[in-house]
Amino acid sequence: MLGGLDTGDKIASIVGAVLSAAAIALTLMARRGAADARSDAQLDRAAAELAALVRRQWDREARNRGLIHPEPLAVRWASTPRPVSPSAADILGPAAGRATRLGLHGDVTTVASAWRQLPARQLVIIGAPGAGKTSLAVLLVRQLLADNQTADAVPVLLNMSAWDPAVHLDTWLARRLADLYPRLGRDAAGRLVTSGRLVPVLDGLDEIPQRMLPSALIALNHAVTADRPLVVTCRAEEYESLIGATGTPLARAAVVEVEPVAGAQAAAYLRAGQIAAERRWDPVVASLTTDPSGPLARALATPLMVYLARTVYADPRADPATLVGFADPAAIEEQLIAGYLPTVYRTRPAAPDEHRPPRPYSPDKAISWLRVLAEHLRDRNTSELAWWRLPAAVPVHGSVFLLVWSVAIGLTASAVLALGGFDYISVGMSLSSVPGFGVDLGWPYIPVATTAVALAANLVSWYFVTGPRRIRVQPGLMVAAIVGGLLSALVLGVLDAGLGDPGPSDVATYVVFGFVFGLCLGLAILPGASELVSPRQSMREDRNVALAVALAACTGVTVGGAIAGFTQRGFAMGFLLAVVLVSSASCWGRFGFALLLLVVLGRLPLTLFRFLDDAHARGVLRQVGAEYQFRHLRLQEHLAAQSAAQTSRR
Known part of the structure; x- marks a missing residue:
């Protein structure tokens, strides 16, 4: 009897444990399902937001490039006869039947529907220079966004010249997506790429350096093995040479070639x-x-x-x-x-800016400035005009630029301190207390030391700070940082009170410096909800990062000097450190100095961003994220050749 009860009890315990485990598993599965549902909903919102941003971007670019009004030129395209395509069976699968080649054809209004009909949705658009490949890609993106079938996969047009094939395509896509559309954030950008919610429209395969093209084609083939949708544009001769050299076409991609404009088409458009x-x-x-x-x-x-x-x-x-x-x-x-x-x-005056009226520019001056920029791009063998690379346009060697920049920082900082009434002897570093030295450097120490520190910072940042920076901190964390700064100041004040008797001014100093220090650490640099990254915005964000770091350093050194009883010296050294950091260790500082030199030399205008915005509005430049490009490579080459001819005549 008791044995039966004991056995029953054990069985009941086992059954209860199993039921409990099942209940826990079901609960976890339910929670995971709810989390997955929330994750899917968040991804849907990110895709919808990306689609809105892409539509806004390319609607504006299409207007600036004259692709909307008047109606776009009826450029025609057809399957290329060049030996660069996979077989019809590879592209269409069983649907190819006995067909040996594709017979795709159409114009700018039908490229989207032709792309949808391809089983793998992979397309390569080739053509002669100036044939309209990029314009066709822009119109394709706009057509896909206008169609409900693309609600789950957002087409994004990206220039391939910035891609290093050593970096996996997905990694590069996620980075470019986060850089161009910062509102998404890097996590959402990465998930959009890996979840197949992105249609990469990659413009300018031929703009990748020649030596890297074979590895680029291999990397593309590796990335699209899972029948991922893709669109690539390339110059026809370069693509034919690339396929001939590698012997491997691009996966299951159909290849169409833009046809020459017929005389009747040109006449109708004119x-x-x-x-x-x-x-x-x-x-x-x-x-x-x-x-x-x-x-x-x-x-x-x-x-x-x-x-x-x-x-x-x-x-x-x-x-x-x-x-x-x-x-x-x-x-x-x-x-x-x-x-x-x-x-x-x-x-053709530029379209009015919402903040500034259009500014007239003399054609001679505008063309002269554009020649300088085209020459700069030619020397760098690129088509991307980035403000943070402007120091390379200064007609001196990079090492000379760094040295001059460092000397300018040292002299400027020292002059400001002198004008502020600081005593160099009391501020300067004295080595007389160091055994074996007995030397007081006095006033020369400040400019010499500042120049040396600036040069060191320049050398380091020249190699490591290669692009604009952005701090992305949530507003709540910024408030926490301010509170933390005030608490840190309170602790320092309590410690100082144990060593002496601080007065009201000292307490106020701690409070002010604690607030500023926390504010700098928690500075949030976030674009607006509907903003796209732009060159001017990118420069402002990098400037704000530099200012935040400089103010934090200045505050920390000053507070340390005040606690040690060297308020004047502490503030002076904090100021000097701030000047060095904000000037040298940032793209914004180098850009400002390079622009100043180029203005003095008469090569560029002081209001460079306003001039570039104006050129973009006129259709001379096109904008892709934080970079500009000339409307067409032919225009850039023409201006660079004019600049070279002028230099040779001198």
């Missing part, structure tokens, strides 16, 4: 939006339609040249019939490129 009685374009239209293989038709065979022709001769007083008189297509192209900037800066 006359679009004109007054019905306008007859200025008649000779050009007649030449394009009656002589489709003539020099004018060959020159206007790319969207770039058609756009330039329409822009250069938009003024009713200009006579486009002069184009008919050229016998060489290259001469026509040179005429259009040379006439573009004078026309833009003479007849």
